[in-house]
Amino acid sequence: MSVIKADNVRTHFGKVRAVDGVTLDLADGATLGLVGESGSGKTTLARTLLGLTPATSGTIETAGVSVRGAGRAARRALHRDAQLIYQDPHASLSPRLRVDALLTEPYRIHKVPDADRWSVAELLDLVELPAEHAGKYPHELSGGQARRVGIARAIALRPRLLVADEPTAGLDVSAASAVLNLLRRLTSEIGLAYLMVTHNLDTVGYAADRIAVMYLGRIVEQGPVADVLHRPAHPYTHALVRALPVPDPAARTAGPPVTGEPPSPRNPPSGCHFHPRCPRATDRCRTEAPEPLDLGDDRRAACHYAPDHLETPLV
Numbered sequence: 001m002s003v004i005k006a007d008n009v010r011t012h013f014g015k016v017r018a019v020d021g022v023t024l025d026l027a028d029g030a031t032l033g034l035v036g037e038s039g040s041g042k043t044t045l046a047r048t049l050l051g052l053t054p055a056t057s058g059t060i061e062t063a064g065v066s067v068r069g070a071g072r073a074a075r076r077a078l079h080r081d082a083q084l085i086y087q088d089p090h091a092s093l094s095p096r097l098r099v100d101a102l103l104t105e106p107y108r109i110h111k112v113p114d115a116d117r118w119s120v121a122e123l124l125d126l127v128e129l130p131a132e133h134a135g136k137y138p139h140e141l142s143g144g145q146a147r148r149v150g151i152a153r154a155i156a157l158r159p160r161l162l163v164a165d166e167p168t169a170g171l172d173v174s175a176a177s178a179v180l181n182l183l184r185r186l187t188s189e190i191g192l193a194y195l196m197v198t199h200n201l202d203t204v205g206y207a208a209d210r211i212a213v214m215y216l217g218r219i220v221e222q223g224p225v226a227d228v229l230h231r232p233a234h235p236y237t238h239a240l241v242r243a244l245p246v247p248d249p250a251a252r253t254a255g256p257p258v259t260g261e262p263p264s265p266r267n268p269p270s271g272c273h274f275h276p277r278c279p280r281a282t283d284r285c286r287t288e289a290p291e292p293l294d295l296g297d298d299r300r301a302a303c304h305y306a307p308d309h310l311e312t313p314l315v
Contacts, residue, residue: 001027006061017265028160031187034198035240041214050062083159083162099133112157147167184207215273232309233303234303
């Protein structure tokens with residue numbers, strides 16, 4: 001069963017095509033990593049899927065709610081069953097409330113009966129924080145602790161879906177690893193699905209089941225994370241993989257580099273949006289926008305030559 005089902009979704013702001021025809025699916029209990037450079041439209045897409053930013057066109061069903069045109073009651077159900085973990089952990093917590101009040105506030109907002117509530121101590125235990133943190137204010141928490149409180153607040157309503165926007169942003173390596181391990185554990189313990197929005201392929205490779213690679217408002221490749229990262233079918237995905245740090249630089253895959261900055265979504269290139277930066281672009285790429293191709297094994301890529309890339313891997 002799908003917790004997110006989106007078809008041909010567009011979110012435009014005047015001439016800016018922030019999301020430009022996205023189709024994706026996320027199953028209950030699964031984790032999808034949405035990756036791409038800054039400005040690719042990842043956060044706008046995530047907010048659109050949650051109904052926080054209105055879509056221009058397309059159909060979206062999130063947590064059983066048809067998002068476009070949803071009435072007040074449906075939106076309230078959506079905001080209970082699909083929760084957003086914000087990128088800045090401290091900014092998302094009211095500085096005037098202690099942790100215990102922050103964790104119980106969703107129960108008051110949604111009028112949850114006492115019998116259906118976790119206690120503050122139970123919520124803190126779920127995110128591996130000592131019970132004494134209940135009496136602290138946000139400014140007394142480290143970045144990792146604030147992130148855990150944000151996660152506890154998000155899961156208090158037992159949602160089907162968590163959307164995590166850069167869940168390891170601002171955290172050191174140890175704290176980031178601990179947060180990712182926590183999210184993985186909660187998946188199995190309480191049956192959560194995640195949409196993990198990040199620019200960090202290492203994060204996706206560690207925590208996600210599937211990956212969707214976004215470039216200039218479009219999904220250019222998606223599929224099982226191990227398959228996509230080890231054998232990319234789109235030159236942009238390959239460029240992201242090549243940019244990952246490796247212990248032995250000599251072991252890095254060879255291949256022509258990607259140069260230049262992403263074009264503006266206000267005036268995207270004709271044809272394939274990636275063609276001005278693609279070292280393999282042809283005249284066809286410059287004039288004809290590629291449709292996503294089914295590559296088998298639950299993989300799709302929007303590249304005219306994706307089947308060739310799989311048969312003769314990009315190097």
